Amino acid sequence: MSGSGARQARPPKAARVAAYLGLVVLGAAVGSAGSLVQAAWFPLGLLLALLGTAGLFYGGLRATGTQLGVVAPAAGWVASVLLLSAGRPEGDGLFAGGLGEIVFLFGGAVLAVMCATMTRLPQPGGSSGRLGE
Template sequence: MSARKRPDNSGASGASGASGASGTSGTSGASGSRGARRASGAPDVPGGWLTRPPSAPHPGRVAAYLVLVVLGAVVGVAGTLVQGAWFPGGLLLALLGSAALFYGALRACGTQLGVASAAIGWLLAVVVLSFGRPEGDGVFAAGIGPLVFMLGGMVLAVMCATMSRSLQPGGRPGGLEG
């Protein structure tokens, strides 16, 4: 009776088997320790996140990204109207508002996807407002101001998206140092 219990215990425990034929459960000691290491929160091998299946996004994070898209559109519309109304000061104010939106999205979400969400909303609003109507009316006037606003806003979005964050989850500084 004890001979029957022994193979069941060794196969169920996941030990790699000095018992030979009794280790038919398919788990080995290496994969069992890897699963235990992942469950304990210890860092996995570099690049291990590439082989894991993606996890479901948190509903709060998705809602934050959607709010950033809408906020980006609002800032884009406001910047488009302000930069044309008060030319030198309005352009500076519109670019500062855009920079504040992109940097705030980076700090609020902590990811480049947050900046991209705000930039998508901003860019959609600016592009839609840049189209003229068939009658010839348009929000943007001819000149250097709208061009500086559109290109400057895109440069600010890229700058904020590529900023390094202060600390990575492993306690290492962000960037390319390795």
């Protein structure tokens, strides 16, 4: 009956909310780790941080099958990166303001937009690729 286009039941709302909240937390963790790595091992650290960010955003899209699967980790990523880039009253800040930091900030934003606007390929066997199907 999988070839007839019958849709399977969606996962419970609590499971979807938990998945999206988990993606927000994971986005904050990847943003924090990327902020540290991109400055420590420039330029390979920058590449590693952007690859991790792209993997998170694309993985969220594939796991949930919705654009919200990209927006949730992107929100956590942006929040952590902005908090880490804001200086403290003493003048301390994680970002020094060089080219690597700018590429990381804008590159991550571009990756989020690219993943959110990707077309979702149909899954073999008629599954939509959504969480729980």
